[in-house]
Each structure stands twice: as structure tokens, then as C-alpha cells.
Amino acid sequence: MFTSFLIKYAEIGIKGKNRYLFEDALVQQIKYAVKKCDGEFKIRKTDGRIYVDAVSDFDYDEVVDHLKKVFGIAWICPVKVLHDEGFDKLKQDVVAYIDAVHPDKNKTFKVHARRARKNYPLDSMEINMDLGEAILDAFPEMKVDVHNPELMINVEVRDQIYVYSINIPGPGGMPVGTAGKAMLLLSGGIDSPVAGYMIGKRGVKIDAVYFHAPPYTSERAKQKVVDLAKIVAQYTGPIYLHVINFTDIQLYIYEKCPHDELTIIMRRYMMRIAETIAKKNECLGLITGESIGQVASQTMQSLAATNEVCEMPVYRPLIGFDKMEIVEVSEKIGSYETSILPYEDCCTIFVAKHPVTKPNANVIRIHEQNLEEKIDELVQTALDTDELIIVQ
Numbered sequence: 001m002f003t004s005f006l007i008k009y010a011e012i013g014i015k016g017k018n019r020y021l022f023e024d025a026l027v028q029q030i031k032y033a034v035k036k037c038d039g040e041f042k043i044r045k046t047d048g049r050i051y052v053d054a055v056s057d058f059d060y061d062e063v064v065d066h067l068k069k070v071f072g073i074a075w076i077c078p079v080k081v082l083h084d085e086g087f088d089k090l091k092q093d094v095v096a097y098i099d100a101v102h103p104d105k106n107k108t109f110k111v112h113a114r115r116a117r118k119n120y121p122l123d124s125m126e127i128n129m130d131l132g133e134a135i136l137d138a139f140p141e142m143k144v145d146v147h148n149p150e151l152m153i154n155v156e157v158r159d160q161i162y163v164y165s166i167n168i169p170g171p172g173g174m175p176v177g178t179a180g181k182a183m184l185l186l187s188g189g190i191d192s193p194v195a196g197y198m199i200g201k202r203g204v205k206i207d208a209v210y211f212h213a214p215p216y217t218s219e220r221a222k223q224k225v226v227d228l229a230k231i232v233a234q235y236t237g238p239i240y241l242h243v244i245n246f247t248d249i250q251l252y253i254y255e256k257c258p259h260d261e262l263t264i265i266m267r268r269y270m271m272r273i274a275e276t277i278a279k280k281n282e283c284l285g286l287i288t289g290e291s292i293g294q295v296a297s298q299t300m301q302s303l304a305a306t307n308e309v310c311e312m313p314v315y316r317p318l319i320g321f322d323k324m325e326i327v328e329v330s331e332k333i334g335s336y337e338t339s340i341l342p343y344e345d346c347c348t349i350f351v352a353k354h355p356v357t358k359p360n361a362n363v364i365r366i367h368e369q370n371l372e373e374k375i376d377e378l379v380q381t382a383l384d385t386d387e388l389i390i391v392q
């Protein structure tokens with residue numbers, strides 16, 4: 001039935017002079033997406049529109065699934081392409097199209113014709129009227145509503161004739177690659193994959209870092225993070241995941257610092273290390289899955305204490321989200337099932353029974369001085385043993 005898809009984009013349509021950069025980035029991302037599908041496709045950009053044309057057999061559901069993950073796409077419209085064999089034939093074809101695509105005829109509709117080819121014998125108004133009449137003749141249950149139709153039957157006269165009436169929502173946002181790169185602190189939880197998704201949705205390319213604490217955290221916990229990165233990468237493209245061995249740093253903090261401040265000091269070292277890797281890799285910011293008040297390490301005071309060790313902006317897209325809202329997004333993007341697998345993460349192993357909820361940054365700084373002797377060396381070793389996994 002369908003051999004083409006019309007891709008509509010909302011926000012990137014309004015970027016003025018830079019519009020072509022956004023369109024080119026979107027075309028590029030669409031190319032990556034369909035490359036993962038069976039079949040061969042051509043991507044065309046014409047008159048402020050992007051078309052994906054199938055030039056071989058393909059799996060409709062597979063293509064739609066992949067396009068639904070391309071940031072920058074507002075709507076995906078499957079198109080029936082008809083040869084121009086005269087207006088009478090067009091009437092028959094459009095009636096047959098509606099019969100096949102919209103089995104429920106109890107609907108209001110409107111025909112919306114556009115002529116990209118001006119030498120067509122009828123003008124847009126005439127096409128609207130005559131096709132509308134043909135549809136009413138064929139399906140008396142249908143009714144015209146020009147203001148608020150349930151079905152908008154679009155007919156575009158080009159070298160061939162394009163008919164479409166289905167609008168499948170895309171993810172919105174901006175094409176990846178239009179906004180620089182950021183380093184996501186990715187754990188095995190529910191929040192950080194969602195945070196990565198949300199910043200990726202604004203066109204940002206994502207790198208990631210995971211702090212691993214073997215043997216306290218298992219190989220399976222690490223694999224879970226790789227799996228989560230894979231899910232996020234379906235939307236953001238390949239992710240360079242840095243796995244940092246954090247065990248010795250954690251043990252050293254455990255040995256030298258008050259246990260109720262452990263989490264916060266550990267988080268400060270995570271941020272410092274993440275920032276060093278981020279700078280080395282031309283990232284413009286860090287991303288975390290923090291949300292105010294969710295746990296002791298995410299009170300305003302804790303966030304302030306964590307934040308002060310970074311020079312780079314730290315993006316926290318979930319900062320005002322309730323857990324339920326975060327879960328909703330994670331279910332939508334497909335990371336929830338993996339996130340809730342029960343493998344331990346490195347924070348849960350060393351947590352104190354009663355962590356500070358209102359850390360004083362001055363006090364934390366003083367206690368961090370207990371680490372002076374060995375911490376720089378341990379951080380350097382952690383950086384030197386960075387394991388890079390390219391997640392596709």
C-alpha cells in the first residue's frame with residue numbers, strides 16, 4: 001500500500017537562516033534510522049519537506065518504529081503514491097485508498113489538495129470539490145467538515161500524486177548533532193537513562209560514564225548499564241560509554257571520611273571524574289538524573305555540595321519531575337524493564353543508614369582533606385584504566 005513517508009518537522013521549521021543545517025541533520029539521522037531496517041530507501045528534501053521513499057520491499061512496521069525514534073520528527077505520514085492517469089482514475093484510486101486505510105467510515109473528512117505541478121488540468125479548489133463528491137458518493141456515511149475534520153485527506157499533485165491521511169506522532173525535539181555533545185552519568189537506575197533521552201531530544205549528542213565497583217558490583221550490573229545505553233542509543237545514535245573502576249576510590253573514602261557523608265563525597269568524586277573525561281572529549285556539559293528531594297543526596301543542600309566541584313554546566317532535566325512522571329517516560333522509551341532489574345549499584349553498597357540530608361559544603365570540603373594523601377593518584381589510576389565501550 002504505502003511506498004513513501006512524508007516527514008513533518010515542527011520546531012526546526014522555524015530556525016530562520018540556519019534551517020538548512022537542521023534539515024540536513026535530520027536527513028542524516030533519518031538515513032541512520034532506515035539503514036537499520038530491511039530494504040532500500042532514498043531520502044529526499046524538497047520544498048521544506050522530507051520524504052523517505054522505499055525503493056525495494058520493506059517492512060512497514062519496522063520502518064515506522066525506527067522513524068518514531070528520530071528526534072526532530074513531529075509527524076510521520078505514510079504516503080500512497082499514484083501515477084497520474086487522469087482525474088477519473090484519481091477519483092477511483094482515492095476512494096479505494098480510503099476504503100482500505102479507514103475501515104470505519106463513520107467519520108467527518110475534508111479533502112486538502114495542493115498542486116506543486118501547476119499544469120494539472122484542475123486547480124486545488126476543483127480537486128477538493130470533485131474528490132469530496134466522489135468520496136460522498138462512494139461512502140454516504142461520511143460527512144464533510146471543513147473546519148475540524150476527523151480525516152484530512154491530503155492530495156498532492158507532483159510528477160506523481162501523493163495521497164496521505166495518517167499522522168503517526170514522532171518524538172519531536174531537534175535532530176541529534178545540532179547542539180553539541182554532553183557527558184551523561186549513567187547508572188543502572190530508572191532516572192539517568194531518561195535524563196539522557198531528554199537532553200538527546202534537544203539535539204545533543206550523548207557520551208556516557210558509568211562508575212563500576214567490582215567486586216561489590218557485578219559484571220551483570222555493568223551489562224545492565226550497557227543495555228540501558230543501547231536503549232538510549234536507539235534515539236541518540238552511538239554512545240561512547242566510559243566504564244570507570246571506582247572501587248579503590250570508594251574504599252578509600254569509606255576508610256577516611258564520616259560514613260554519613262560517604263554518598264555525598266562519592267558523588268563529588270564522580271562529578272569531578274566525569275568532568276575530566278567530558279573535557280577530554282569536547283563535551284559542553286554533564287547530565288545527571290537527579291530530581292530535588294528524591295533521596296538524601298538530592299536535597300537542595302546535597303545538590304549544592306555536589307554541584308560546586310564542577311566548572312561545567314550540569315544539566316538535570318528531571319529536576320522538577322516526580323518519580324511517577326520519570327517512570328512514565330522510561331516506559332515510553334523502553335528502558336523501564338531493564339532499569340528495574342535487581343542488580344546492585346555502587347551507591348547502594350556503601351550507603352550509610354542515616355546519610356546527611358543537609359550537608360554543609362564547608363564541612364564536606366574539610367573532611368575531603370582526609371583524602372589528600374592518596375586521592376589524586378587513585379583518581380588518575382581510575383582515569384588511566386577507563387574502559388571505553390562503543391554502544392550502538
Ligand code: ATP
Nearest residue numbers: 185186187189190191192209210211288289290347
Ligand atoms: P538513577 O535512577 O539514575 O540511578 P538514582 O535515583 O538512583 O538515579 P542516585 O543514585 O543518587 O539516584 O544518582 C543520582 C545520579 O547520579 C544518577 O541519576 C546518575 O546520573 C548519577 N549516578 C549515580 N550512580 C552512578 C554510577 N554508578 N555511575 C554513573 N552515574 C551515576
Ligand code: MG
Nearest residue numbers: 187188189345
Ligand atoms: Mg542510582
